[in-house]
Amino acid sequence: MTETNAAQITESSREAFCRLANQRIEKVTKSLENLSRLSSRKQDYSEKDVVEIKRFLTKELDKTLSGFRPRTNNDSKTFILKA
Numbered sequence: 001m002t003e004t005n006a007a008q009i010t011e012s013s014r015e016a017f018c019r020l021a022n023q024r025i026e027k028v029t030k031s032l033e034n035l036s037r038l039s040s041r042k043q044d045y046s047e048k049d050v051v052e053i054k055r056f057l058t059k060e061l062d063k064t065l066s067g068f069r070p071r072t073n074n075d076s077k078t079f080i081l082k083a
Contacts (some may be wrong), residue, residue, distance in 0.1 A: 049081060 021066070035053075056079045 052081060053079075 060077070
């Protein structure tokens, strides 16, 4: 493989990464907007609930940004808010 071909493959991989990242970030943003609409409804939630949601989302974001490595622990990806 020549340097030119390697550069083209790298660029193609970069373009694919950018395309997929943009699509996935858009999905996350829409999901967060959907979640935020709960606060404008007359729902029964407390400050403790908000803190728990924030803690969970922050933890998941930190895991995601930690190098895009596969999960190495057995933490649950499921969030359950208890009544």
